[in-house]
Amino acid sequence: MSARSLTPVLLRACLHLLVVALLVLAGVRAVVDQMDDAGAVAATAVALGLVYLAGQLVPAVRRSRGAATVWLGVLIAVWLVLLALTPDGIWLAFPLFFVEMHLLRTRWGVVAVGLTTVAAIAGFGWHQHVFTAAMVIGPVLGAAVSVAVVLGYQALYRESEERRRLIEQLQEARDDLTAAERTAGMLEERERVAREIHDTLAQGLSSIQLLLRAAERRLPDNPDEALAHVERARVAAADNLAEARRFVRDWSPPDLEAGDLPSALRRVGATTADTAGIAVHVQVSGEPTPLPSAHELALLRIAQSALANAVQHAHASRVELTLSYMGPEVALDVVDDGQGFDPDAVDAPGRAADGAGFGLAAMRARARSLGGSLAVESAPGSGTAVAVTLPVEAGA
Numbered sequence: 001m002s003a004r005s006l007t008p009v010l011l012r013a014c015l016h017l018l019v020v021a022l023l024v025l026a027g028v029r030a031v032v033d034q035m036d037d038a039g040a041v042a043a044t045a046v047a048l049g050l051v052y053l054a055g056q057l058v059p060a061v062r063r064s065r066g067a068a069t070v071w072l073g074v075l076i077a078v079w080l081v082l083l084a085l086t087p088d089g090i091w092l093a094f095p096l097f098f099v100e101m102h103l104l105r106t107r108w109g110v111v112a113v114g115l116t117t118v119a120a121i122a123g124f125g126w127h128q129h130v131f132t133a134a135m136v137i138g139p140v141l142g143a144a145v146s147v148a149v150v151l152g153y154q155a156l157y158r159e160s161e162e163r164r165r166l167i168e169q170l171q172e173a174r175d176d177l178t179a180a181e182r183t184a185g186m187l188e189e190r191e192r193v194a195r196e197i198h199d200t201l202a203q204g205l206s207s208i209q210l211l212l213r214a215a216e217r218r219l220p221d222n223p224d225e226a227l228a229h230v231e232r233a234r235v236a237a238a239d240n241l242a243e244a245r246r247f248v249r250d251w252s253p254p255d256l257e258a259g260d261l262p263s264a265l266r267r268v269g270a271t272t273a274d275t276a277g278i279a280v281h282v283q284v285s286g287e288p289t290p291l292p293s294a295h296e297l298a299l300l301r302i303a304q305s306a307l308a309n310a311v312q313h314a315h316a317s318r319v320e321l322t323l324s325y326m327g328p329e330v331a332l333d334v335v336d337d338g339q340g341f342d343p344d345a346v347d348a349p350g351r352a353a354d355g356a357g358f359g360l361a362a363m364r365a366r367a368r369s370l371g372g373s374l375a376v377e378s379a380p381g382s383g384t385a386v387a388v389t390l391p392v393e394a395g396a
Contacts, residue, residue: 026088087127093120097146117143195362203308204240276311279318286325298366306334314338334386
C-alpha cells in the first residue's frame with residue numbers, strides 16, 4: 001500500500017480509537033462517580049458506540065450520501081441523549097466535527113459543525129448551571145480546528161489527485177510519443193530496406209534477365225555469343241549474391257569497400273557497359289574530398305538506379321555520368337540518349353502494369369533523407385537527365 005493510500009486509513013483508525021476512548025471515559029466516570037443515572041449513561045454510551053460501528057460496517061452508508069446523512073442524524077441524536085445525561089458527552093463533539101465535515105458537503109458540513117458546537121456549549125452549561133468564556137472558547141476552538149484540518153486535507157487531496165492525473169497524462173503522452181517514434185522508425189527502416197532491395201537485388205536480377213533473354217535469342221544460331229551472355233549473367237548473379245550477403249550483414253557496398261566513390265562509380269559504369277553493351281562514360285569534376293559514408297552510399301545507389309533505368313526503360317546507347325565536388329555540395333548527373341519519357345506522366349510507385357515505378361521515388365527519398373534534392377529532365381525522344389545535389393556539411 002502506498003503512502004498516499006495509507007494516510008486516510010490511519011486517519012480513520014485514529015478517529016475510531018478516539019470515539020471508543022471517549023465513550024469508555026464517559027461510561028467509566030459515570031460509574032466511578034456513582035451518578036444517579038450511571039446505568040443510563042453506560043447504556044447510551046454503548047448505544048452510541050453501536051450506531052457508530054454500524055456506520056463503518058453497513059456498505060450503504062459508504063456508497064449513498066442519503067444513507068450516510070440518515071446515519072449521521074441518528075448518531076447525533078444518540079449523542080444529544082448522552083450529552084443530556086452527562087457533561088462528559090461534550091468531548092465526543094470533537095470527533096463528530098470530523099464526521100460531519102467528511103460526510104456532508106462543505107457548506108452543510110460547516111453548518112452542522114456550528115449547530116453541534118452550540119449544542120455542546122448549551123449541554124455543558126446546563127450541567128454546570130453557569131456559562132463562562134472558557135466554556136464557549138473550548139468547543140469553538142475545537143470546531144475551528146476540525147474545520148481547518150478537514151478543509152486543508154481536502155485541498156491537499158485535490159492537489160494530489162490533480163498531480164496524479166497530470167502524471168498519468170504525461171505518462172500516456174510519453175507512451176504515445178514512444179509508440180509514434182517506434183512506428184516512424186519502422187516505416188523509415190522499411191523504406192530504407194525497400195530502396196536497398198530495389199537499387200541492388202532488383203536491378204541485378206533485371207540485368208540477369210536481360211542477359212538470359214539475349215542468350216536465348218542467340219541460340220542455337222550463335223552459341224558462342226549466347227555463352228558469353230550466360231557468363232555475364234553468372235557474374236551478375238555472383239555480384240548480387242555478394243550484395244545480398246552484405247545487405248544481411250549491413251556492411252558497406254562491395255564497390256565502396258574497395259575504394260572511394262569515384263572508383264566505385266567507374267566500376268559500376270564498367271559493369272553496366274559490359275553487361276548491357278552500352279557506352280558509359282564516368283568523369284569527376286572538382287577536387288575529390290572525403291564524403292560521409294551515407295552520402296557515398298546514396299550517390300552510388302542513385303547512379304546504379306539511373307543506369308538501370310537507362311538500360312531497361314530508356315534503351316539508351318550512351319550514358320554520361322558526372323560526379324562534381326562543389327565545396328559545400330556534391331552533385332551527380334546522369335544523362336542518357338535514350339527514348340525519354342514524360343516525368344509528369346509517371347505512375348506512382350507500384351502502380352505500373354509490371355509493378356515497377358519505384359526507381360525515381362527511391363532516388364528522391366535518398367536525396368531528401370540527406371537534405372538534398374533530385375531533379376529529372378526528360379521528354380519523349382530527347383533522352384533523360386537526372387541531377388542530384390547533396391549538402392556535404394549538413395551530412396557531415
